Amino acid sequence: MKLMIVDDEQLMRQGIRKKIQTTGLPLTVIAEAGDGMEALAKLREEEPDIVITDIRMPQMDGLAFLQEALQMRPELQFIVISGYGEFEYARKAIQYGVTDYLLKPVDKEELKESLTRIMRKIDSRRQQQSLGEQVKHLQDRSEESLRDQMLSKLIQYGDDSRQQAAARDERILEMTRACGYFAAVVFQLEPFKLPHLSFRTDDEKLLWFAVQNIISTVLAATGRNGVLFRHVMHENELVYVLGGQTPVEAESLQRELEHILEGIRCHLKLDATIGCGTAVRQMEVIQQSYQHAKQSLRNRIIHGPGRVYMAENEYIKASPHSIVSREDEAFLLSCLNECNAAAMHAWIEQRVEAIAADGGVAFSHLESFCVEFHLLLRKYLLTQTGIPEWMIGELDDLLHWLQGLEHWRQIPKPLIEMVHNIIGQLYKLRHSSEYIAIDEVKLFIDQSLHEPLNLQMIAERFFFHPSYFSRRFKERFGENFVNYLTNARIRKSESLLRDPNLKIQQVAELVGFKDAAYFSSVFRKATGMTPNQFRTLNAE
Numbered sequence: 001m002k003l004m005i006v007d008d009e010q011l012m013r014q015g016i017r018k019k020i021q022t023t024g025l026p027l028t029v030i031a032e033a034g035d036g037m038e039a040l041a042k043l044r045e046e047e048p049d050i051v052i053t054d055i056r057m058p059q060m061d062g063l064a065f066l067q068e069a070l071q072m073r074p075e076l077q078f079i080v081i082s083g084y085g086e087f088e089y090a091r092k093a094i095q096y097g098v099t100d101y102l103l104k105p106v107d108k109e110e111l112k113e114s115l116t117r118i119m120r121k122i123d124s125r126r127q128q129q130s131l132g133e134q135v136k137h138l139q140d141r142s143e144e145s146l147r148d149q150m151l152s153k154l155i156q157y158g159d160d161s162r163q164q165a166a167a168r169d170e171r172i173l174e175m176t177r178a179c180g181y182f183a184a185v186v187f188q189l190e191p192f193k194l195p196h197l198s199f200r201t202d203d204e205k206l207l208w209f210a211v212q213n214i215i216s217t218v219l220a221a222t223g224r225n226g227v228l229f230r231h232v233m234h235e236n237e238l239v240y241v242l243g244g245q246t247p248v249e250a251e252s253l254q255r256e257l258e259h260i261l262e263g264i265r266c267h268l269k270l271d272a273t274i275g276c277g278t279a280v281r282q283m284e285v286i287q288q289s290y291q292h293a294k295q296s297l298r299n300r301i302i303h304g305p306g307r308v309y310m311a312e313n314e315y316i317k318a319s320p321h322s323i324v325s326r327e328d329e330a331f332l333l334s335c336l337n338e339c340n341a342a343a344m345h346a347w348i349e350q351r352v353e354a355i356a357a358d359g360g361v362a363f364s365h366l367e368s369f370c371v372e373f374h375l376l377l378r379k380y381l382l383t384q385t386g387i388p389e390w391m392i393g394e395l396d397d398l399l400h401w402l403q404g405l406e407h408w409r410q411i412p413k414p415l416i417e418m419v420h421n422i423i424g425q426l427y428k429l430r431h432s433s434e435y436i437a438i439d440e441v442k443l444f445i446d447q448s449l450h451e452p453l454n455l456q457m458i459a460e461r462f463f464f465h466p467s468y469f470s471r472r473f474k475e476r477f478g479e480n481f482v483n484y485l486t487n488a489r490i491r492k493s494e495s496l497l498r499d500p501n502l503k504i505q506q507v508a509e510l511v512g513f514k515d516a517a518y519f520s521s522v523f524r525k526a527t528g529m530t531p532n533q534f535r536t537l538n539a540e
Contacts, residue, residue, distance in 0.1 A: 001119060004031040004046060006039040006053040006065065007081070016052060016106060023112040025119065036060025040068055048076075050118055055082045055093070063092055074288065075125065077118045081106060100395075103382060117394065145232075152232045155184060155239050158287040171227045172241070172283065179225060179243030181279045184290040185257065186297060187215065187238040189264075190271040190305050197269060207268070212238060214263040222256055241286060247279050250310055257308045271306045273297060278311045298363035301405050302356050323355070323365065324372040336380050339423045348373075348419070349412045356408045366411060367402055374398050377418055391421040393465035418465070425463030438476050441469075442484075449489050449511050455481050490526045493519070497535045504531050 003020065005013045013032050020027055031046045033039035035057045043051075051069065055062040062080060069076055080093045080101040093101060100114045147169065154172070175182070189211060194200065199207045208230060215238065216228055224242060231237040242248065257274045264272050275297035277289030289311075296309040303309075324332075328347075335344045355365055377392050401414060441462055445453060458481070459466040474480045479487070489511040496507045508519035523531050 001027055001050060001122065002030045002046065002048040003027050003050045003052065004033065004039065004042060004048040005029060006033045006036070006051060006057070006062070008034050008054065008057040010034075012054070016111070019106065019108045019111055020115070022108065023115065025112065025115055027115065027119075036062065036065030036068070039065055040072075043069055043072065043076075047073075049122055050077045050079070050115070052079045052081065055080060066093060066098065077122060079111075079114050079118070117396065121396070148229045149232050151227065151229045151239070151241070154283075155231070155241065155287060155290045156233065158285055169227070175225060175227070175241070175243035176283045179245060181244050181247050181281065182283050182286050182289065183242045183248055183279045184277040184286055184293045185240040185242060186275045186277075186290065186293040187211070187240070187260075188273045188275070188297060189236050189238075190273065191236075192270055208238075210268060211264060211270075211272070214267060215240065215260050218256060218260045218263060222252075224256075239290070241283075243283075250276075254308050254310055261306060261308065265306075273300050273305045274308045276308065276310045295364065296362075298367075298403070298405075301363060302361060302366070302408050323369040324376060329376055332376060333380055336377075336419075336422065341419055341423050344419045345412075345416050348415045352408065352411050352415075366408060367399075370398060370402060370411065370415065371395065373415055374418070377422065381422065389465065389468045391425055391463060391465060392418040393468045397465070397467045421463040421465060423463075438469075438472060441473070442477065445485060446488060449485075449492050450509065451512060453485055453512065486522065486526070489513070490523060493523060493531070494527075494534065494538075497531055498538055500535070500539070507531065 005016050007013045007016070017029050017032075020029060027050070030048055031042045033042050036053075037060045039051070039053070040060075053062045053065060057065075060068075066078060066080075069078075078093075078098045078100070080098050081104060082101060083104050100118060102110055102114060150169065151172070189208075192207075194202075194204060194207070196207070212228055212230075219226060219228075219240065225244060226240050226242040228238060228240045231239050242253075253276065257276065261272055261274065264270050275293040275295075277291070277293035277296070280286060280289050292311040296311040299309045300307070328351075332344060332347070335341075335347075351369070352366070355361055355369055358365075374392060374395055378395075381391065398414070402411075405411070441458060441464075444461075445458070455466055455470060458464070459469055462469075470481055473484070477484055493507050493511045496502055496510055502510075504520070505516040508514070508516045511519070513519035513522070520531055523529075523534070527534060529537070
């Protein structure tokens with residue numbers, strides 16, 4: 001992968017370059033720049049995958065550069081570097097979508113972890129795009145299905161000069177020529193069970209056709225220019241690509257979409273939720289409008305399903321200011337220093353409820369609150385320990401969890417768990433290294449094989465974040481937690497089976513299996529023989 005370094009200090013750029021070279025990661029530093037203006041020019045020429053940028057620079061600072069660069073390349077990944085006193089700048093960078101930042105002086109191991117995390121993210125995106133490319137190769141006899149696959153690829157990933165997916169659909173091509181503005185509208189049908197009304201168990205396609213018919217009838221009556229299809233990768237979604245010679249008038253479109261919701265309720269006795277994306281000027285970037293529509297749909301966790309959510313009103317007007325104020329920060333840091341978990345728990349619950357109770361709030365407000373809270377905890381932990389992820393996990397873990405929420409009331413729990421982990425583990429980590437801590441866990445596992453152990457229980461006992469602990473455990477011992485636990489139990493059972501006075505049920509219970517039959521099944525899978533066969537073979 002290709003990387004660019006942006007910093008107004010040459011020595012700093014050289015230092016970062018050398019640290020990257022020592023990581024052994026498959027990265028090539030293809031360009032350096034001393035300010036944002038120079039970086040933008042090189043961005044167009046070199047097309048890096050990752051950019052490491054300082055926040056404060058002459059000419060064009062890091063924040064202005066971020067804005068411009070993300071408009072040019074929305075998929076570009078950034079690592080932002082800031083001084084300890086520049087936390088407000090880092091906070092602003094988060095609002096532009098940056099999820100990785102490092103404090104000066106840049107630590108080599110922390111840099112390596114950040115780069116590794118970003119490279120995994122890029123690889124994952126490329127794999128998804130590769131899967132998207134394969135969609136068009138699926139052999140399906142239905143012409144409509146093939147069209148849905150092609151249009152799903154267009155809405156998910158956009159178009160490009162090599163594939164020209166849009167050019168192969170006459171309706172999309174006609175819209176591209178006739179329209180100057182495009183927007184995506186996403187219809188999500190709330191879960192339903194068949195049979196339903198007159199629809200039988202095997203009538204799912206017929207029901208979806210009925211939903212599409214209601215949508216098409218309402219929009220056709222208004223003279224809208226658009227294409228409706230079912231997303232092949234998100235089967236509860238219908239997508240309408242809307243085109244016009246002028247930007248869509250949001251209020252009139254919202255009324256039409258609410259009319260569609262009423263029609264689905266009235267005629268099909270089903271609920272749906274609609275998200276409408278912002279307008280773009282080119283069909284090739286329609287995926288940006290689609291992503292805005294999907295983001296606006298996340299507002300259902302606050303305001304509920306069965307509504308129309310307009311990105312123009314809710315996504316774009318998300319709060320630009322900090323949700324965690326300076327006074328909040330001072331209070332929380334004081335609570336952390338005093339290990340006052342109760343006060344922090346109460347503050348989290350009250351703040352989340354207050355944000356959600358605001359009639360004009362959007363999902364992005366709650367998301368920003370969670371991100372800022374995570375950053376505040378990380379900022380504090382960096383003054384106490386070099387491995388904050390042990391206790392609070394990585395920001396990507398939190399963001400991924402947020403995207404799967406069903407209701408805003410689920411939000412306080414993981415934030416409270418972060419606080420619990422910090423207060424329970426902080427003093428232990430001050431006097432031990434990362435690997436000493438994980439070795440302590442391994443020792444506990446080896447001595448407690450008779451207990452009903454699991455990842456969540458271990459994480460809670462030792463005040464670790466489950467996802468981060470799981471990754472670190474595998475890095476340290478070469479196998480994941482579940483495999484290690486199973487193998488350790490099998491090793492101990494082999495030793496116990498050599499004692500002829502112990503029954504199989506007793507051996508099973510001594511290594512954490514309540515059911516002898518299940519123990520025998522696991523033992524046979526691991527060793528190739530039953531416990532009795534093993535005992536016979538190893539009898540003295």
